[in-house]
Amino acid sequence: MIEFTLNGTPVSLDVEPDVPLLWAIREYVGLMGTKFGCGIGVCGACTVHFNGMAMRSCILPVGGVNGANVTTIEGLDHPVKQAWLDEQVPQCGYCQPGQLMAASALLTANPAPTDEDIDRGMTNLCRCATYDRVRRGIKRAVELLPPPQEPAPEATEGETEDATQDETEGAAEGATEDATEGATEGATDDGTEGETEDATEGATEGTAEGVTPDEAAGPEAVEGGTE
Ligand code: FES
Numbered sequence: 397m398i399e400f401t402l403n404g405t406p407v408s409l410d411v412e413p414d415v416p417l418l419w420a421i422r423e424y425v426g427l428m429g430t431k432f433g434c435g436i437g438v439c440g441a442c443t444v445h446f447n448g449m450a451m452r453s454c455i456l457p458v459g460g461v462n463g464a465n466v467t468t469i470e471g472l473d474h475p476v477k478q479a480w481l482d483e484q485v486p487q488c489g490y491c492q493p494g495q496l497m498a499a500s501a502l503l504t505a506n507p508a509p510t511d512e513d514i515d516r517g518m519t520n521l522c523r524c525a526t527y528d529r530v531r532r533g534i535k536r537a538v539e540l541l542p543p544p545q546e547p548a549p550e551a552t553e554g555e556t557e558d559a560t561q562d563e564t565e566g567a568a569e570g571a572t573e574d575a576t577e578g579a580t581e582g583a584t585d586d587g588t589e590g591e592t593e594d595a596t597e598g599a600t601e602g603t604a605e606g607v608t609p610d611e612a613a614g615p616e617a618v619e620g621g622t623e
């Protein structure tokens with residue numbers, strides 16, 4: 397039994413470990429967005445995210461993803477999807493799920509790629525030669541990316557002293573310790589809840605056993621991503 401997380405949902409597949417992940421996704425789970433092109437790791441039509449990295453699923457044995465997080469085009473939640481629509485990137489659409497998975501992984505690693513970075517990072521093939529539009533789509537996605545998070549400013553020495561003084565004056569012995577414990581617990585709970593909700597938004601429902609493509613499909617299917 398091979399177990400991994402697919403688009404945010406745990407799946408358990410009764411499949412030989414040497415079956416390519418691509419076929420496990422398409423034939424056993426029933427998600428058809430990930431395409432078969434060359435079958436030898438060259439074209440990129442089968443690109444998925446494996447623990448966040450772009451990976452060609454036609455040459456990745458499903459046994460290799462045991463315990464991992466896998467995302468397919470159905471579960472992709474990234475501004476590249478809107479950017480592709482804005483720039484009308486797809487032509488026939490066949491390679492585009494793979495292009496989107498590769499582009500989103502590229503932008504996660506490098507949110508401001510140069511033309512050279514894009515040329516080096518995007519090795520997916522397109523028989524309709526949409527390469528210029530793919531590049532425009534990536535640049536549009538850069539504009540749509542959320543602004544980077546500012547790191548929280550560190551408290552200055554003076555502020556720290558003031559805060560400590562106030563706490564000491566107003567609190568009974570041991571109150572600071574209790575407050576710290578409570579705050580830490582609260583923050584952890586809140587953070588975990590928020591992260592879980594975000595991570596599972598648009599994710600698949602149910603497990604692979606008995607799961608239907610509609611249930612397992614994430615937010616919007618990619619326009620032009622034909623079966
Ligand atoms: S089908 Fe996987 S790289 Fe071509």
Ligand code: FES
Nearest residue numbers: 488491522523524
């Ligand atoms: S193969 Fe037709 S859009 Fe890429």
